[in-house]
Amino acid sequence: MPPSIEIAVLLLGVLTLETRRSASALHIQQAFASPNQTNNFVVDPVSRKVYLATVNTVYQLNGTLILEVEKRTGPVEDNLLCHAPQLPQAPCEHPKSLTDNYNKLLKLDREQGVVVVCGSVYQGFCELRKMENISEIAVEFPPQGEKTVFPSMLNIAANHPNASTVGLILKSHGGNTRLLVGATYTGAGTQFFPKNHSKEDLRFENTPEIAIRSLNIKDLSHLFTYDINPSEDNVFKIKQEVKTKNKLNFVHAFIQKSYSYIAFNNDAKTGHKESQPNSILARICLDTENPRKSSGSESKKLTESYIQMPLQCGFNGNIYNRLLSVYPAEIHTDEGQGPTDRKSALCAFKFGDIEEEIRQGRWNCSNSPSSDVQVLDSVIQGSGAACILKGNLVLQSEQLDCGAAHLQHPLALRRSLRAIPLIEYPGLSSVSVDNVHNHTVVFLGTSNGRLRKWKLKLPASEAVHHIMTFDPNDRNFLYLMTSHHMLRVRVAECDQWKSCSDCLGAGDAHCGWCTLENRCTIQKECAQGLLARSWISMGEGPQQCPSMTLTPPEISISDVGILINGSVPDLVGSRVECEYGPGVSTAVTVHLDYGPAQIQTCPLLPRENYQPIPPGTDHLTVSVAIKVNGTSVVSGSFIIYDFTHLLSQLSTVKCSGVTLSTNQWSQVYHLNLRRRGFFSGRREDIFVDSPQPMKVEVYNCGVGSSDCSQCWGREDQGHLCGWCENSCKPRDDCQPIRAQCPAPEIHKIFPLRGPVEGGTLLTIEGRNLGRRAGAVKVSIGDVPCVLLPELYTVSVELVCVTGRSEYDRTDIVQVNVDQSGMGTSKESFSYLLLSMEPRKGSRAGGTRVTIMGEHLDIGSEVRVKVNNTEKCTITEKTDETIECTMPPALQVNTESVTVCVEFENLPCQSAELSTTYTYEKNPIISFIHPKKSYLSGGRTITVTGQGFDLVQSVTMQVLGIGETVSKQMNCYSPFSSDYDEPEEEEEETHKGQFLLEYVEDPQFFTANKEKLIKHHPGEPLTLIINVSDTAETGSSDYSVFLSFQVQVGNFRHTIAKVQLGGSELAIVVSIVVCCVLLLLCTVALVVYCTKSRRAERYWQKTLLQMEEMESQIREEIRKGFAELQTDMTDLTKELNRSQGIPFLEYKQFVTRTFFPKMCSDYEKSLVQPVYENDALGPRALPETHPLLQDWPPTQLRPNIEEGITLFSTLLNNKHFLITFVHALEQQKDFAVRDRCSLASLLTIALHGKLEYYTSIMKDLLVDLIDASASKNPKLMLRRTESVVEKMLTNWMSICMYSYLKETVGEPFFLLLCAIKQQINKGSIDAITGKARYTLNEEWLLRENIEAKPQNINVSFQGCGMDSLSVRVMNTDTICQVKEKIIEAFYKNLPFSQWPRAEDVDLEWFDSGSNSKLLQDLDNSSLMEDGRKKLNTVFHYQVCIVKDLDTEKYVHLVLPHDELMETKRSHRQSHRKKVLPEIYLTRLLSTKGTLQKFLDDLFQAILSIPPDRPPLAVKYFFDFLEEQADKRGITDPDTLHIWKTNSLPLRFWVNILKNPQFVFDIDKTDHMDACLSVIAQAFIDACSISDLQLGKDSPTNKLLYAKEIPEYKKRVQCYYQQIQEMAPLSEQEMNAHLAEESRKYRNEFNTNLALTEIYKYAKRYRNQVVNALESNPTARRTQLHHKFEQVIALVEDNIYECCSEA
16 A cells, blocks of 8 residues: 655646546535525534524534524625724714625634634624624624724725635644734725725735734734734735735635645736746744743744745646645545546645755755745835845754744745646536545535536535535535535445445445445445455455355256355354245355355255256256345356257357448448358358348448537437547547536627517527537526527537517527536627607608617518508618608508517517607698799798698799709799799699799899999998889898899899098098107107116216125125135144044933933932032033932832832833823823923833833834824824833934944034034124124124134143143133133043133233233223123233223124114214125035035934944834834825934934033034034935925025935935845844843933832822723733832832932
8 A cells, every 4th residue: 555645735727627437426415505605614623513604694503504593794884995893983984885794704713712703894804703602792802992903903804705815723832822814905906996086095005915813812902913922023915016916816724734824826927928827835834833942932923934836737838827726635646647638627736845845945045046936025015135145054954944034034936836637627616635445535526516526416506615624523424615505415325336346346435345234335334344354445446346156157957066155254153045046045054264265065956946947948047145144245146057958049140350431420331141051952142130131320420520519419310429539439439438518619699689579580600509409508698599409500500589588688698508518608699679759740651760779780680560560661770770761641540650660570569669650630831922933033932831840851843943942941932044924833732832923033223323333431321222123022032232232032133333432531630640649759758868867877876885885795705715715624634633532421321311401390400510629620520310320228218119119010011001101191280391201211210121111112102103193194203292202212312322422423523523613713702602604694793803813822730731822813702712722721531521711710921921810801891882892812912991880791793682773873883884694605604614524424324334234223114114004104205204203303303403412512502503503404304395495595494405405315315225124023123122231231220210200100190090990901910909009118108218318
């Protein structure tokens, strides 16, 4: 027996044909009929309950399909564009309608006692129902009042009836239940998405195609979520831009070993070439086994272990390229192949081959990259780069099976796994496999409703569902489902075989021969089937059937005994006898010493007991049977000869060497049988049968049988032909014989139209149109078409008579042939309806009517009948109209008649084909006017009468002239060539005949008979025309033209011509107008000359002023240009110094960032500046912060310490902390500064567990995103108004500190130094802070202050350094000089160690060794505009001693309030008049000097160093993209704004504006103003909106307007580079965060942070307790009691503790 091999049996199909042989006819044991279409079913293996899901209903049946429970699930009010109503606060603006609920997923979870029922309504919503009663909900989801519900928790299955869904219930290694779901994408862009002019896609655009979801009913907050654990990746999502190329249609999902397999078709590849198969098998590794480590190993990532491979069934162009059904089973290797004709096929793929291909593919991806394996980076959301060579990498077996950290991307094998079809057959739809007695039994369901093992006819030819299930308690029964039935089928009907050879030769592995019962049964039904040789299986073969061996087989009548050898079971202890006939038996002697073939001896009956030998024969056949316990086990016969009789007649004649053949359809031969006469002594032939010849028909199957139906149709003529190997052959040459023919093919139908009452002869031409007329049925849609047998041509043509249709319609023609299926026409046949216009006419007939309808040009003959007697003459016929002329009425009084269109010689019997027509009285003409006309004709004749509305056309004919004029009742008299007496017409005036008299044409002439008349335009013209008229013409008949032509009818006569004369008045008027215009021009010229001279004098004066101002501006610009060219070089030289960068320590950076000085009152109370005295006076030390100091052990009492410890434990509980934060944020008096303070304190308290802190931050951010997504998502993270936003700022500060210090710190510090140096190069007003060089317009010194640099030699006592040369400006105040001196001496030390300027004195020694203490204000200070002027370096060179008494001071310029005065002093009057705006060019000078340093800083911020990539940025940006996907946010601008608000605006802008957070430096107000301009430029660069700048825009935005577009490109490139970085797993990020926590462990006083947090908890105690009690999870874990315990421990001593501190 060959070994069994695990194999996945896959059913595929698209091309034709047949199985090996038919086995037993199976029997339906029980059936359950559903009124609605069935969708899914599942069988409980323990209780044998069957759960059946149909459209709008779920049923619970027992094992025999008896209904137990029924529950309606639809229809419901729904809309595909609406969220599920279970989603809180999700209104829908689209109208809802009753929608059928198609079941998409039905899965059984016995451990939790629930049935998962997912429908197509409510965006694929799932319910959990009770197993014991499916009508009851087991778990209400979402829970009542639950607000944290996301669409991803509700959108599970496909939301369209035709979209596929598969699922699996599995266990993770931690015992948690998971639900694997694969669902077809049905979002925008697919055929499933409604075309309603809406761009909303609430369903699947951001739902993964494959997801592993939580199914733990004890954790409802995560039920159905696929974000189960931050370290897991449980989704397989196709990118939106390639969804059209990856249309996944899921077929089946199953588990084999520790793998989950998903089989699907990629419908986007349908119709592609052979190299791109669309049948795909995907595999995912599952952690369903025990954990490998005791420390809780995590689940496999879906995308890490996901790998897919294409499957190909067939070779050499005969490819089955669509997967239909899948069944994993054990199959033996001796399975034979089926025939080669094809339409659908069964292929088998070994799991061993699949696993080997996967291992080889993963190995190739790392060691030998090729085109055979690819990373799905262009398909799967968030996947990585392509396969790359990683050197001699040794992969472990588990890594080859399920991937690893370096193989964490989804892979796709490009090379197909191929298999040869085992079975091929048309229309297969499902497969199920069983292993019976070491034989593989395959059950195949078909699309036309047959279960083949082979044959079972199911109800109404309903297609078999692709999933079939064996009865878990008895595999002799199979559950299967059709479109409207649930069936329980017995897998074998063995009792139809009556003999052992038939039973074992039927090829049914379930059936065997029950020897002692002498019947064919399954082994279970054989009473002693388990005994050896009692039940013979198919595998043992027919040769093992019990048989007899008679010794001897031919017995003479004189013999006395017989030996019988039978292959039967051990018969010891059984009653055995030989039976020779009813009631005649003898006892058997059993011999046991001859082995298993037991020998029995039967005594022979006496001769008189046998029947006599018939006369004329020499022997007698005697039957004998062996009976065991009264049952016949084996039978046989022997012959008794009587040699006394001789047979004297021949009974059989055999002719050899005779062959009859033909090349025609058939040929008749005449034969007779003759015998040569030896016995009569004559050599004449004697006729044995008859002297008349016998007719023998010889036929050739290969002639005239071009298709299967023609071949088998010859059976009616007695021709035994069969169709095999695509040709017609004798049946003896066709093995096996398959009587079924392919489905009919219709090539042509005509005519294409007919009347609705039928009767049209419809001719159909095609192929395989049946083998006989009785087996063919024709219909047009559901209207039958009666076949005419006399016009039937086998297989190729048939003619039928169309039936009556209830309404006009167009439908295809269907031909249904018994045992072959149904064929449909490509063309359609149309039925006709009609209408008619006009619906009335005259009794005289001749009215043209138009019959309108559809498909009127139909059938072989069309007639229009009036009253079923008269014929309406057809003049024109088209597809939509028939025009005909009505006949006259037969009777005078005829009114309404019936007009009907008749087709095909059929009388009119249908109201749809008839209409009513009314005959009315003929038109009557009473008289005509006038009754005279001119010879020229053309006169209007008015006809008066009745019934003119029936007239379609009018003609007027004058007898004797022969002209006819057609007008609508206004007739013009025709022209007459002569003037004779008018001919009198017939006197019958009722026929419209009247007398018309012709007279001479009229004569026209003026009163004076002049031919030329002069006339001036504008003057009235009166003309008197005399007429000589004999035809009584009225005035309305005349027409007068300009040349005085008079027209009457067709007669036109010219009377006179008109000559127009001139006008003297017009000349006079023209002269007057010209004179007036000349006078006006003279006056205008004089005025212009006067104005021009005055304007020229004013222009000369203005020009002089402009030249003076222009000279000043030119000088200023020249200086600015020179500065711009030289400052950059000078500044770079000055910055080339060897001082270190004074970075603050991490703990100081954290406290300054978390608690900025003007952020909250809390910070002011905590920051404690410390000073120490030295030789130079008090010197400020770095700020100390209580959070950086250790808490003395005596500061906390034991109960307080215990309470704080317990509180710390609570804060490390995610449910408590999130509930705690939400509870505080809901309080109105919990201000923004409190939120910032709480966030910073939480960051300090959880600094040692940054992984946990990150997960808390993510959960809170998810809540924030949900809140903002429903409003305006673009506003999210714009401000810091919540706890989580400040937590994000702190998190970014922690994660980016190393990157800031190592990458950005140096260019940032150089920029700060450059700003300071550039400001100090020019004059700086000590009072207002305005300077010559700045970036901020508000801080620009808008005066031309002459300042010169001076080098002074300075010696600093106690500094330990020699004297230095310090560069100062002669306009510097004494304090400014001291600051420059201190910077020169202490530049290599942090600013916190510098002395203050007010703590040192500056003493000046002149050349004569005289000294003077220099001060900003002394008795030598000057007064200017009522203010004391601060002393400068230049001042002490010109000393004027004067006593000053004022409290107002001035340095270089007046303060802003004095400038606003309406009148300036005399000092203003003698200054030069200069526009202050000309000094704005100094902003450009400063910008150009600093540009290189600014570019270096932005480049450092917006670049990714290969050795130090910003992991936190990548991790957080991926998190934002994931959240946007989950909520259907596809706007790229929204995602850009989120990223900008979270990193550039939240972190970098904060650092740019506050360098004191990073460095130990002095940030002056002026430097802060310059940094604000730089920060604004950085903000504009990160913005997505274009800057709308104009001449009125602020200079702070205009200054960098040119550079902003380039900076924008850098930002976009930076975001793109971050997106293209390799995905950062949760493990990698957690490792990075753990390292950050480890580096700065014990840096902060967490007890103080916890105590400060506790103060908030105490303040809002009741609100926090209420929130914990309302949270189910918190209530279940007793968190509110633990919180009360903390309060109880700390409450009594917390105030005393604070007072001691």
